[in-house]
Amino acid sequence: xxxxxxxxxSAPEVKWRLTSSFPKSLDTIxxxxxxxxxxxxxxxxxKFQIQVHAAGEIVPGLQxxxxxxxxxxxxxxxxxxxxxxxxxxxxxxxxxPFGLNARQQNAWxxxxxxxxxxxxxxxxxxxxxxxxxxxxxxxxxxxRKEIGSLADLQGVKMRxxxxxxxxxxxxxxxxxxxxxxxxxxxLEKGTIDAAEWVGPYDDEKLGFYKVAPFYYYPxxxxxxxxxxxxxxxxxxxxxxxxxxxxxxxxxxxxxxETMAKYDSLNPKALKRIVAxxxxxxxxxxxxxxxxxxAAFKLYDETAAGNAAFKKVYENWKPFREExxxxxxxxxxxxxxxxxxxxxxxx
Amino acid sequence: xxxxxxxxxSAPEVKWRLTSSFPKSLDTIxxxxxxxxxxxxxxxxxKFQIQVHAAGEIVPGLQxxxxxxxxxxxxxxxxxxxxxxxxxxxxxxxxxPFGLNARQQNAWxxxxxxxxxxxxxxxxxxxxxxxxxxxxxxxxxxxRKEIGSLADLQGVKMRxxxxxxxxxxxxxxxxxxxxxxxxxxxLEKGTIDAAEWVGPYDDEKLGFYKVAPFYYYPxxxxxxxxxxxxxxxxxxxxxxxxxxxxxxxxxxxxxxETMAKYDSLNPKALKRIVAxxxxxxxxxxxxxxxxxxAAFKLYDETAAGNAAFKKVYENWKPFREExxxxxxxxxxxxxxxxxxxxxxxx
Numbered sequence: 001x002x003x004x005x006x007x008x009x010s011a012p013e014v015k016w017r018l019t020s021s022f023p024k025s026l027d028t029i030x031x032x033x034x035x036x037x038x039x040x041x042x043x044x045x046x047k048f049q050i051q052v053h054a055a056g057e058i059v060p061g062l063q064x065x066x067x068x069x070x071x072x073x074x075x076x077x078x079x080x081x082x083x084x085x086x087x088x089x090x091x092x093x094x095x096x097p098f099g100l101n102a103r104q105q106n107a108w109x110x111x112x113x114x115x116x117x118x119x120x121x122x123x124x125x126x127x128x129x130x131x132x133x134x135x136x137x138x139x140x141x142x143x144r145k146e147i148g149s150l151a152d153l154q155g156v157k158m159r160x161x162x163x164x165x166x167x168x169x170x171x172x173x174x175x176x177x178x179x180x181x182x183x184x185x186x187l188e189k190g191t192i193d194a195a196e197w198v199g200p201y202d203d204e205k206l207g208f209y210k211v212a213p214f215y216y217y218p219x220x221x222x223x224x225x226x227x228x229x230x231x232x233x234x235x236x237x238x239x240x241x242x243x244x245x246x247x248x249x250x251x252x253x254x255x256x257e258t259m260a261k262y263d264s265l266n267p268k269a270l271k272r273i274v275a276x277x278x279x280x281x282x283x284x285x286x287x288x289x290x291x292x293x294a295a296f297k298l299y300d301e302t303a304a305g306n307a308a309f310k311k312v313y314e315n316w317k318p319f320r321e322e323x324x325x326x327x328x329x330x331x332x333x334x335x336x337x338x339x340x341x342x343x344x345x346x
Numbered sequence: 347x348x349x350x351x352x353x354x355x356s357a358p359e360v361k362w363r364l365t366s367s368f369p370k371s372l373d374t375i376x377x378x379x380x381x382x383x384x385x386x387x388x389x390x391x392x393k394f395q396i397q398v399h400a401a402g403e404i405v406p407g408l409q410x411x412x413x414x415x416x417x418x419x420x421x422x423x424x425x426x427x428x429x430x431x432x433x434x435x436x437x438x439x440x441x442x443p444f445g446l447n448a449r450q451q452n453a454w455x456x457x458x459x460x461x462x463x464x465x466x467x468x469x470x471x472x473x474x475x476x477x478x479x480x481x482x483x484x485x486x487x488x489x490r491k492e493i494g495s496l497a498d499l500q501g502v503k504m505r506x507x508x509x510x511x512x513x514x515x516x517x518x519x520x521x522x523x524x525x526x527x528x529x530x531x532x533l534e535k536g537t538i539d540a541a542e543w544v545g546p547y548d549d550e551k552l553g554f555y556k557v558a559p560f561y562y563y564p565x566x567x568x569x570x571x572x573x574x575x576x577x578x579x580x581x582x583x584x585x586x587x588x589x590x591x592x593x594x595x596x597x598x599x600x601x602x603e604t605m606a607k608y609d610s611l612n613p614k615a616l617k618r619i620v621a622x623x624x625x626x627x628x629x630x631x632x633x634x635x636x637x638x639x640a641a642f643k644l645y646d647e648t649a650a651g652n653a654a655f656k657k658v659y660e661n662w663k664p665f666r667e668e669x670x671x672x673x674x675x676x677x678x679x680x681x682x683x684x685x686x687x688x689x690x691x692x
Contacts (some may be wrong), residue, residue, distance in 0.1 A: 010391050011357070039591065039595045042587065042588060042591035042592075043389055043588055043591050043595065044588065045588045098684050101681060102449065103482070103605060103606070103609055106605065106609070107605075107609035107610045108610075109606070110602075110603050110606035110607070110610070111603075111607050111609075111610035136449070136677060137676040137680040137681075199676065200672075217676045217679055218676040218677070218680035219676060219680075220680060220683065240391075241391075242388060242389055242390065242391050245385065245389050246388075246389045246592070246595075249385045249389065249598075250595055252595075252598060252603065253595045253599060255602055256452060256456075256598050257456050257457075257598065259449060259452065259453075260452040260456040260457050261453075261457050263449055263450065263453035263457075263669065264456070264457035264458045265457070267672035270675065271671075280675065282679060288683055321688060322613040322614065322617075323609065324684065324685050325613055325616070325617075325688075326612050327681070327685065328688075328689065329485075329564070329626065330482070330483040330484065330486075330545065330564040331447070331482060331483045332681055332682070332685055333483075333563055333564045333628060334566060334569050335447060335483075335673070335678055335681070336678070337564070337634055338444050338569070338638075339670050339678055342670040342671075342674075343670075343674065
């Protein structure tokens with residue numbers, strides 16, 4: 001017998017749909033899915049096509065997980081912490097308050113046990129999740145009034161979701177769940193007092209600087225929020241090994257390039273925002289310290305009642321401590337020195 | 347006429363050799379080339395093979411550029427700043443003292459004009475260069491005696507190369523060029539007084555902690571040293587477009603994963619080194635400040651006499667200033683806060 005050529009089998013035509021949790025207007029975060037799609041198409045001479053759909057075209061942005069789980073679409077580009085209502089364990093795949101920065105998140109996921117811990121968790125949702133972008137430390141949000149102390153935060157209605165919203169509530173603020181497009185009018189009318197979104201480049205597009213004069217930093221609930229590519233497990237299993245590898249490598253490319261794109265665009269946007277009269281303010285120390293205490297209390301309580309959360313947390317927490325120990329030495333000293341020298345001059 | 351199937355042409359068998367500038371024993375840095383090789387092979391069902399050779403197997407580590415330029419090998423994995431003897435402009439493709447950290451280096455290369463600036467420069471060497479790994483801020487080296495001031499640095503014979511060596515010379519130290527394998531005996535015998543290598547994980551392997559009790563930080567001459575994949579331009583042009591894309595994406599994967607691997611391994615190595623009795627010390631402020639001044643004086647002088655260097659420098663310098671401005675806001679405040687809180691506890 002003569003073996004038939006394996007070419008047709010090893011390079012089949014595959015057409016997938018990807019639902020993004022983001023609108024096309026956010027070209028950085030939406031663009032991460034486009035990097036994946038383009039890399040995959042180029043690598044396969046167009047045989048493996050992933051059509052990228054903006055939030056709302058197939059399903060609403062926050063239903064990306066359900067759509068992949070059910071097989072409505074083969075894959076999604078999203079943030080895992082959108083799904084903390086189903087299980088707070090999702091948050092570790094994106095960010096939790098006072099957690100890992102972008103590099104530490106990658107270290108955890110690729111080599112620190114994060115990949116394995118999260119894969120086990122995602123099995124329950126019929127999903128494979130791959131890191132596919134990061135925003136870096138986000139900004140701490142727009143406020144109509146100055147926050148000079150913890151007392152000033154009492155009763156402040158702030159658009160902030162998930163675990164970060166719970167921590168804010170523990171500090172006395174009143175978290176609100178509002179979709180991206182509805183934030184501006186709510187902030188303008190005073191229906192809410194504050195809102196957090198992403199960072200300078202994305203926030204500028206939504207025009208918040210026109211209706212809220214104070215822009216706080218840092219976004220202590222998002223030190224290195226990871227964007228994730230979700231893939232339906234049956235659809236993944238149907239792919240040839242070569243396409244699985246191509247898709248995995250493309251997600252890694254989207255991961256590093258999206259972070260680089262944010263870093264390249266944020267500085268100029270921040271300059272423009274400040275030129276428009278926005279007042280940049282650091283969060284008061286007592287707010288951040290109270291937030292830190294509240295956050296770890298919440299993690300401990302959640303771990304006590306949720307075995308999946310506990311399992312990931314017990315891997316994540318000592319890894320974080322070790323990362324901090326090392327980053328405090330070379331990395332942080334280098335950064336602090338060069339920033340100080342550079343600030344002196346300007 | 348009927349078009350012939352394009353399959354044979356679009357997926358040809360290609361066998362390349364890659365010469366690494368590193369030994370196999372440095373599994374992090376050497377491993378970056380293996381990530382590329384594995385990703386490319388998987389993506390092409392083994393049709394595009396890149397055989398990874400350790401330094402010395404085909405050519406010595408520091409001749410990787412020449413080997414690619416001449417077409418002796420199709421590609422290399424190396425550090426561009428090894429070639430500053432040919433032209434100091436190479437350094438921007440890796441790191442210069444008080445330059446960019448790993449994320450900023452990526453921002454510059456992928457979206458800040460670095461890719462274009464360096465591509466033009468590398469054209470003169472018949473090479474395409476892609477980012478393919480990073481070590482993060484390195485350590486500042488091992489010293490037999492404590493360095494408490496700039497005065498203590500006078501006449502100190504230190505193994506340190508390239509532009510960093512020139513800056514050290516400006517501070518009164520005596521830079522020495524010594525290959526990796528010869529550092530330990532030189533440091534043991536006192537032929538040299540100090541040596542810099544990489545960071546805890548790599549340094550531990552070479553055993554420096556046994557012969558030099560002081561370990562300084564940060565490595566201010568290497569804030570985010572990029573590892574580079576070099577490809578011969580004719581060999582690149584002969585690849586099908588799909589293979590070019592696969593190789594580019596594989597290099598991006600090696601870039602992000604190698605940084606993550608270093609970050610995951612360095613903390614434990616640092617703990618072991620300190621447990622062995624090594625004294626961790628920050629560089630005195632006056633040493634770093636004098637280094638900063640000397641470094642930018644050197645860049646300005648070099649730019650005045652080297653048009654290629656000047657062109658890249660004039661893109662790089664304002665980009666660096668903008669990056670610092672933004673990183674000082676959200677990123678650095680987040681890092682400083684969480685490191686301080688974490689240190690309090692321990």
